[in-house]
Amino acid sequence: MRLHREGYTIMITTGLVLLALDLLAYFFLFSDNTTAIVLLVIASLILFGLIVQFFRVPTRELTFHESQVIAPADGTVVVIEETSEDEYFKSNRRQISIFMSPLNVHVNRNPVTGIVRYFKYYPGKYLVAWHPKSSTENERTTVVIELANGVEVLFRQIAGAVARRIIWYVREGQPVHQGEEMGFIKFGSRVDVFVPLDADVKVKIGDRMKGGVTVLAELHK
Structure with a gap:
């Protein structure tokens, strides 16, 4: 460690x-x-x-697989649902949300390998992470990574009532690798991951995640 x-x-x-x-x-x-x-x-x-x-x-044996989406953060799965992603895709996607408590590891990792096609930082409010509007009104970043097969995965770092500073290490056009550190949320909060509707979700609500290790979903072309 x-x-x-x-x-x-x-x-x-x-x-x-x-x-x-x-x-x-x-x-x-x-x-x-x-x-x-x-x-x-x-x-x-x-x-x-x-x-x-x-x-x-902590020192971990990270998971690497080109067709799998790996948990970008430690925490507990609190949302799995089909929802409209209106910032980038402007269509429905499967959302998987991970709540990071102050006791979790706060490093964020790239969930897939590919090219960063979109990045945006938003200053905002500091609603509690489980508030329905935290994904759209809190301080946050949005990152979209395009895999080699053309599939795109979007994920957001979202600040909460305690976490008030988001750190990121990625930029548009940058090649990134699964499991690499892409940022940090100080004192915990939440990460939302949006995958295609045909992806096979491998977790359920209440499951505990290990960033860089746990498989969230299996992707299909």
């Missing part, structure tokens, strides 16, 4: 602030109260540990 570079500044800043508060308490507030100092240090370590775990990147 390693720690993601997106967390370096936050982890260092948090560590320094907590250390300063603990030293201030030790020398000026609770210098004669050992119990209070111990409890404060324990609370600081727990808080720092929670911040660090947000940015963990």
